[in-house]
Amino acid sequence: MSEISKLNSSCSELDLDRPNLEDYLPTGSIQQPHGKLRLRDLLDISPTLTEAAGAIVDDSFTRCFKSIPPEPWNWNVYLFPLWCLGVVVRYGILFPVRVLVLTIGWIIFLLCYIPVHLLLKGHDKLRKKLERCLVELICCFFVASWTGVVKYHGPRPSMRPKQVFVSNHTSMIDFIVLEQMTPFAVIMQKHPGWVGLLQSTILESVGCIWFNRSEAKDREIVTRKLREHVEGADNNPLLIFPEGTCVNNHYTVMFKKGAFELNCTVCPIAIKYNKIFVDAFWNSRKQSFTMHLLQLMTSWAVVCDVWYLEPQNLKPGETPIEFAERVRDIISVRAGLKKVPWDGYLKYSRPSPKHREQKQQSFAETVLRHLEEK
Amino acid sequence: MGNASSTLTQYDIEEVQEHCNNLFSQQEIVSLYQRFCQLDRNAKGFISADEFLSVPEFAMNPLSQRLLKMVDGLNFKEFVAFLSAFSAKASMPQKIELIFKVYDTDRNGKVTFNDILDVLRDLSGTFMSDKQREEVLSQVLQEAGYTRESSLLLDDFVKILDKPGLKMEVEVPVD
Numbered sequence: 001m002s003e004i005s006k007l008n009s010s011c012s013e014l015d016l017d018r019p020n021l022e023d024y025l026p027t028g029s030i031q032q033p034h035g036k037l038r039l040r041d042l043l044d045i046s047p048t049l050t051e052a053a054g055a056i057v058d059d060s061f062t063r064c065f066k067s068i069p070p071e072p073w074n075w076n077v078y079l080f081p082l083w084c085l086g087v088v089v090r091y092g093i094l095f096p097v098r099v100l101v102l103t104i105g106w107i108i109f110l111l112c113y114i115p116v117h118l119l120l121k122g123h124d125k126l127r128k129k130l131e132r133c134l135v136e137l138i139c140c141f142f143v144a145s146w147t148g149v150v151k152y153h154g155p156r157p158s159m160r161p162k163q164v165f166v167s168n169h170t171s172m173i174d175f176i177v178l179e180q181m182t183p184f185a186v187i188m189q190k191h192p193g194w195v196g197l198l199q200s201t202i203l204e205s206v207g208c209i210w211f212n213r214s215e216a217k218d219r220e221i222v223t224r225k226l227r228e229h230v231e232g233a234d235n236n237p238l239l240i241f242p243e244g245t246c247v248n249n250h251y252t253v254m255f256k257k258g259a260f261e262l263n264c265t266v267c268p269i270a271i272k273y274n275k276i277f278v279d280a281f282w283n284s285r286k287q288s289f290t291m292h293l294l295q296l297m298t299s300w301a302v303v304c305d306v307w308y309l310e311p312q313n314l315k316p317g318e319t320p321i322e323f324a325e326r327v328r329d330i331i332s333v334r335a336g337l338k339k340v341p342w343d344g345y346l347k348y349s350r351p352s353p354k355h356r357e358q359k360q361q362s363f364a365e366t367v368l369r370h371l372e373e374k
Numbered sequence: 375m376g377n378a379s380s381t382l383t384q385y386d387i388e389e390v391q392e393h394c395n396n397l398f399s400q401q402e403i404v405s406l407y408q409r410f411c412q413l414d415r416n417a418k419g420f421i422s423a424d425e426f427l428s429v430p431e432f433a434m435n436p437l438s439q440r441l442l443k444m445v446d447g448l449n450f451k452e453f454v455a456f457l458s459a460f461s462a463k464a465s466m467p468q469k470i471e472l473i474f475k476v477y478d479t480d481r482n483g484k485v486t487f488n489d490i491l492d493v494l495r496d497l498s499g500t501f502m503s504d505k506q507r508e509e510v511l512s513q514v515l516q517e518a519g520y521t522r523e524s525s526l527l528l529d530d531f532v533k534i535l536d537k538p539g540l541k542m543e544v545e546v547p548v549d
Contacts, residue, residue, distance in 0.1 A: 039518035040534045045473060046542040048437050053460045053544045055431035346430045355434045357499055364501030371510055
């Protein structure tokens with residue numbers, strides 16, 4: 001019990017981000033007894049039990065983070081040898097070639113990046129520009145290493161102050177796919193390992209901002225940095241994944257309102273992966289990012305569509321949360337994703353007691369009303 | 375984990391079916407097994423309290439702490455047996471027995487005034503005072519012909535609750 005309350009208090013600072021969950025959940029789950037309150041009305045806890053069992057059997061939250069296994073197609077005598085041939089080609093030919101491509105990419109990148117970074121100390125503008133191009137280049141190599149077939153729809157993002165790009169989030173490769181076209185500065189969770197090293201050295205130069213999800217102090221710093229970043233005219237356009245976590249590209253979870261209260265134009269980007277060859281969802285609980293990349297590199301291709309959608313502004317009288325929901329709508333419709341009323345951070349914390357209290361309140365009110373009627 | 379269903383043989387499924395009195399079809403058992411594996415994140419063979427609470431819709435339930443005592447550490451067979459009361463095929467007495475067990479935490483086969491009060495406390499939280507809860511409960515008990523001191527048995531529960539209005543069904547999604 002004490003552990004639960006600890007969890008609750010630790011996530012209470014996130015509360016502000018949440019729209020009212022009850023607005024989405026089915027109402028009237030607790031039966032309203034008619035007429036006089038009888039013993040059986042009081043003892044009958046079946047609606048509450050049914051809800052609990054329903055959540056155990058299936059729930060919309062876990063569904064968002066489930067990798068959907070590919071349909072097997074190698075089920076008959078003709079197809080099976082074909083499939084085997086495919087495996088040989090993918091692992092025996094494609095994979096080594098791709099590793100080679102990626103290695104060459106890295107060699108070129110590092111050979112250019114290190115001198116640029118060290119020698120052009122005095123010429124900040126030129127250095128920034130070159131580094132930007134190099135980051136785009138290495139991202140192109142990454143996309144090539146999984147034969148990324150990416151179709152971009154809509155006008156390319158432009159660089160101007162007071163705008164922020166938001167996109168749905170499936171995997172860290174979202175960032176690579178977007179970065180190869182435009183040098184975005186991204187807000188990201190700090191990762192361990194080699195990804196973390198890249199984050200703190202190279203990506204720093206395009207103006208990316210890092211934070212630690214569990215650090216409450218980080219939130220303030222990030223908010224401040226965000227504001228500073230969008231004001232600067234020369235900064236790279238800012239990219240935010242407002243879901244705050246990777247979702248399996250079938251659903252969208254709630255958008256954090258942070259990106260929507262900067263007083264900026266919000267440009268939505270929708271990304272939809274085609275699962276024909278590989279599932280691009282990065283299930284960070286089950287897979288390291290390296291394994292995820294290997295999986296992509298041993299598949300035939302990563303096919304995806306990227307839509308740059310019409311920029312949106314806060315309408316008069318609209319709250320940031322309503323604004324966030326409106327943008328989520330636009331992205332979900334374009335990418336064909338289902339919306340669920342959950343906060344993605346619930347992967348890391350427990351729901352606040354507030355939601356339970358609401359149910360308790362409605363129960364108590366019903367009972368008390370009947371008591372007074374007597 | 376995609377081939378979780380293939381690790382259940384026909385024998386396994388039949389054994390589980392028998393364990394839950396054939397209240398679930400074979401397909402439902404397969405679905406439940408996939409769900410079980412999903413919840414049992416580290417493949418320990420049972421689902422811990424923490425894993426149950428990782429489902430927000432469950433964690434938000436006013437009775438979740440009470441139910442956790444019943445479901446914590448269940449293996450797959452027990453998991454299915456627990457859920458079988460929610461099957462559309464389960465009989466009314468079976469469903470009521472589960473409700474009874476939720477009240478009867480000390481498993482002595484009797485539900486006392488205080489047992490009911492505890493459940494009421496879970497359901498109403500801070501929105502009713504202890505005094506109000508006691509008042510309501512003694513009143514409805516009296517009207518139904520019981521007193522504060524009488525303890526209710528399973529039979530009493532069946533008598534009180536076995537009415538057409540009671541609906542306690544959960545559909546297992548089958549694909």
